[in-house]
Amino acid sequence: MQVENKVIDEARQGEQMEMKSANGSKKLFLESYGCQMNFSDSEIVASILVNEGYSTTKNPEEADVIFVNTCAIRENAEARVRQRLQDFKKVKQKNPGTVVGVLGCMAERLKSQFLEQEKLLDLVVGPDAYRDLPNLLEQTGSGQKAVNVILSKEETYADITPVRLDSNGVSAFISITRGCDNMCSFCVVPFTRGRERSRDPESIVNEAQELFNKGYREVTLLGQNVDSYLWAGGGLKKEILTEEQRNVAVNFARLLEKVALVSPLLRVRFSTSHPKDMTNEVLEVMAKYENICKYIHLPVQSGNSRVLDLMNRGYSREWYLERMSAIRRIIPDCGISTDIITGFCSETEEEHQETLSLMQAIQYDFAYMFMYSERPKTLAERKYADDIPEEVKKRRLQEVVSLQHTHSAYRTKAAVGKTYKVLIEGVSKKSSEQFCGRNSQNTTVVFDKENYQIGEYVDVEVLSCTSTTLIGKARGRSV
Ligand code: 5AD
Ligand code: SF4
Numbered sequence: 001m002q003v004e005n006k007v008i009d010e011a012r013q014g015e016q017m018e019m020k021s022a023n024g025s026k027k028l029f030l031e032s033y034g035c036q037m038n039f040s041d042s043e044i045v046a047s048i049l050v051n052e053g054y055s056t057t058k059n060p061e062e063a064d065v066i067f068v069n070t071c072a073i074r075e076n077a078e079a080r081v082r083q084r085l086q087d088f089k090k091v092k093q094k095n096p097g098t099v100v101g102v103l104g105c106m107a108e109r110l111k112s113q114f115l116e117q118e119k120l121l122d123l124v125v126g127p128d129a130y131r132d133l134p135n136l137l138e139q140t141g142s143g144q145k146a147v148n149v150i151l152s153k154e155e156t157y158a159d160i161t162p163v164r165l166d167s168n169g170v171s172a173f174i175s176i177t178r179g180c181d182n183m184c185s186f187c188v189v190p191f192t193r194g195r196e197r198s199r200d201p202e203s204i205v206n207e208a209q210e211l212f213n214k215g216y217r218e219v220t221l222l223g224q225n226v227d228s229y230l231w232a233g234g235g236l237k238k239e240i241l242t243e244e245q246r247n248v249a250v251n252f253a254r255l256l257e258k259v260a261l262v263s264p265l266l267r268v269r270f271s272t273s274h275p276k277d278m279t280n281e282v283l284e285v286m287a288k289y290e291n292i293c294k295y296i297h298l299p300v301q302s303g304n305s306r307v308l309d310l311m312n313r314g315y316s317r318e319w320y321l322e323r324m325s326a327i328r329r330i331i332p333d334c335g336i337s338t339d340i341i342t343g344f345c346s347e348t349e350e351e352h353q354e355t356l357s358l359m360q361a362i363q364y365d366f367a368y369m370f371m372y373s374e375r376p377k378t379l380a381e382r383k384y385a386d387d388i389p390e391e392v393k394k395r396r397l398q399e400v401v402s403l404q405h406t407h408s409a410y411r412t413k414a415a416v417g418k419t420y421k422v423l424i425e426g427v428s429k430k431s432s433e434q435f436c437g438r439n440s441q442n443t444t445v446v447f448d449k450e451n452y453q454i455g456e457y458v459d460v461e462v463l464s465c466t467s468t469t470l471i472g473k474a475r476g477r478s479v
Helices: 036-050 075-094 104-110 111-116 129-141 189-192 201-213 245-246 252-260 280-288 305-312 317-330 349-362 379-383 388-417
Strands: 015-017 026-032 054-056 064-068 099-101 123-125 147-148 169-174 217-220 267-271 295-297 335-342 364-370 421-426 434-439 445-447 456-466 469-477
Touching: 015 036, 015 379, 036 054, 036 064, 036 104, 036 129, 036 169, 036 217, 036 305, 064 075, 075 099, 075 104, 099 104, 099 129, 104 111, 104 123, 104 189, 104 217, 123 129, 129 147, 169 201, 201 252, 217 252, 245 335, 252 267, 252 280, 280 317, 305 317, 317 349, 335 349, 335 388, 349 388, 364 388, 388 456, 388 469, 421 445, 445 456
Parallel strands: 026 054, 026 064, 064 099, 099 123, 123 147, 169 217, 217 267, 295 335, 335 364, 445 469
Antiparallel strands: 015 026, 421 434, 421 456, 434 445, 456 469
16 A cells, blocks of 8 residues: 555544564454554554564454554544444454553543543553553453553664554655654643654664665655754763764764665655754755655644744744745755644734745645644643634635645646656556556656556656646656
8 A cells, every 4th residue: 555655644544554474363453543653653563462473453353452553633533533442342342352452642641541431441552651562461361451651761662673564565664753842832742752762873774774675665764853863872861962972963864864875776755844953954965865855844833923932833934934945945846745733822814814825935735734623731721722713713724725725736737747756656546557656755646557566766757637646657767
């Protein structure tokens, strides 16, 4: 299947993840929600359970263990999981021996409360406690309920080789940091994923090399804020580094370069960038290496400086626009996407207009757009009133969505007539006669299969487009 480089990929919500070759006798049903990081965590969970003699199944009725890896980012993400648990309740009524567990961000947010609210649950496990899963499963074996929601300052699962679930064999995710220290006032992530920590670069490069050796041709480096990646020999916290230690530390630009050097045939992507931390050094490394994809997901959230300040984003409208001009200057052909929230606490009509005018100025290739959803414990929930009526949030969202639609269409149209290097990722969803892949700028390209193979690079001339997809003809293998 195709794995897209998205923050919250609607198409993947509730995906049942399966591995190709495992022959353990116990069966695990694993369903995932949320961001790429969560899907990547599911691969760590699978790896731990494979060592315990499990294989995966897509049929919950034949599972010994049902795990739901959950998301807490917005209220509707949680509602979706609650709804889904009703289905597993029925499975459990039929097969009372089935262990049902929730993992991930919603587990971390609700802790043991979750067991009281949803009686069917046997197990609640937060994102830093997956190594404890074998013990916790043993506990449930003797009829007890099990909870581990301890967050860690060190855990990066660096030594666990993820089992690639539902892999197309071409692209894979590698997590480089865990947690988040930014404390955006709307965001629950610092509470569900804990403090930010960076993973040893050697283990990252080794993982990329192993993937390449197995035939993978693209890796996406994952972190809540990849630009704040910093490795200074383990354990050392950023805040206490001396000037000298900082100078020799591996920052994100240096890490990106190390991964790019694994092979010119290995594409490197990353997500998510943060406007306050994205440096020219990173942009220059991107420009220097052809195999680092020319695509940046740079969430803006709002186009108004007062709202950005309330959001505690650490930058102003002017700062963001300056970072955008740096991108355009250093990487002229860079694809750009963003995240936008409408109707944040006290946002006025004029401030909303500034979000629209910022979008006009940038003309994003793609955007993920949301209505503000108040989350318990966040700074905004404690400090500001969620005072924009639902209809207003919704109307503002529609305005943002429809403007983005015109920009996406403009961007794809501008690609018609050009030829792009495309990595073939799989068969097109719409036609078994066509392949799909992406260009460096992250736009999906479909074209006739001819004699090409999955995992190859081809030069595709774009002949037409829909609002989000380029349609073309392969002009030969790319060199
Ligand atoms: N309400 C709405 N959207 C949110 N996001 C994060 N928290 C919230 C919230 N409380 C959005 C942001 C972020 C993306 C992953 O989800 O735009 O960048
Ligand atoms: Fe990912 Fe955030 Fe959802 Fe957790 S809450 S799964 S970090 S999007």
